[in-house]
Amino acid sequence: MDAKQNRPLCCAKLRHCYFSKDPGSGRFLLRLSAIGQGYHSGPTVSTHRERPPLRITPRCSRLLAAFLLATHGAALAVVFVIPLDWCWRAGLAALVLFYLAYALATRVLFMAPWALREATWMSDGSWSLTLVSGEEIDARLLPSTFAARQLLVLNFRCRRWRSPSLVLLPDSLDALLLRRLRVRLRLRGAADSTSPDALA
Numbered sequence: 001m002d003a004k005q006n007r008p009l010c011c012a013k014l015r016h017c018y019f020s021k022d023p024g025s026g027r028f029l030l031r032l033s034a035i036g037q038g039y040h041s042g043p044t045v046s047t048h049r050e051r052p053p054l055r056i057t058p059r060c061s062r063l064l065a066a067f068l069l070a071t072h073g074a075a076l077a078v079v080f081v082i083p084l085d086w087c088w089r090a091g092l093a094a095l096v097l098f099y100l101a102y103a104l105a106t107r108v109l110f111m112a113p114w115a116l117r118e119a120t121w122m123s124d125g126s127w128s129l130t131l132v133s134g135e136e137i138d139a140r141l142l143p144s145t146f147a148a149r150q151l152l153v154l155n156f157r158c159r160r161w162r163s164p165s166l167v168l169l170p171d172s173l174d175a176l177l178l179r180r181l182r183v184r185l186r187l188r189g190a191a192d193s194t195s196p197d198a199l200a
Contacts, residue, residue, distance in 0.1 A: 054121040054181060056154075058172040065108045072100040107167055116164045119154060121184065129158060139164075147185045152178070 079092045106115040113133035120128045127139045139158035146153040152168040168178065 051123055051184070053123055054177075054184065056119045056121070056166070056168075056173065056177070056181065057117070058166065058168055060108055060110070061167075061169050061172045063169040063171050064167060065104065068100060068103050068108070072096055072103075116166055119156070119166055121181075125188075127156060129156060129164065141188075145185065147182055152181065152185075 075096045076093055079089055079096060082089060105111045110117050110132055113131065115132045116129055117132045118130040122128060127141055129137045129139050137158045139156040142155040142157055142163070144155045150170060154166040155163060156165065157163050170178070
């Protein structure tokens with residue numbers, strides 16, 4: 001048998017050889033990519049299992065509707081006690097009511113065609129957004145995304161002047177799906193903080 005076929009991988013010509021820390025287990029994983037004779041460079045060897053896509057389709061949230069009604073109602077109360085002419089107060093009140101209707105239509109009832117209806121976190125880490133109109137848009141998750149126990153705010157950038165967001169409260173999604181989303185966001189943040197670009 002040809003000795004060249006029996007030589008170990010460590011004796012082959014390596015394209016990449018480095019260690020990386022697994023955020024989930026805390027163990028260090030050896031990643032190798034070799035160039036063999038007559039072969040193209042293959043993908044990096046990893047022990048990570050490919051995560052399935054995470055599909056996020058929020059329900060109509062009563063908590064979010066109550067929050068919007070309370071905050072805009074407080075704004076209306078302030079408008080009517082401001083010492084201004086009635087025409088100015090009427091204009092401000094109409095503006096508050098307009099923003100309330102807009103927020104309810106886009107974030108609670110999902111009635112506007114341009115409203116964000118579904119977000120899918122792909123296996124490769126990319127995002128795909130689906131609008132109420134059925135249009136699908138490729139997007140990336142922004143670092144300004146906020147994740148807490150009772151509130152998740154996913155901020156996206158999909159076009160040059162468009163940055164939609166998805167507000168998720170405990171009644172927006174199933175509890176298991178919310179937990180999986182928080183875990184993935186936590187792992188993504190840990191991976192970003194230990195990446196070479198972040199440490200440079």
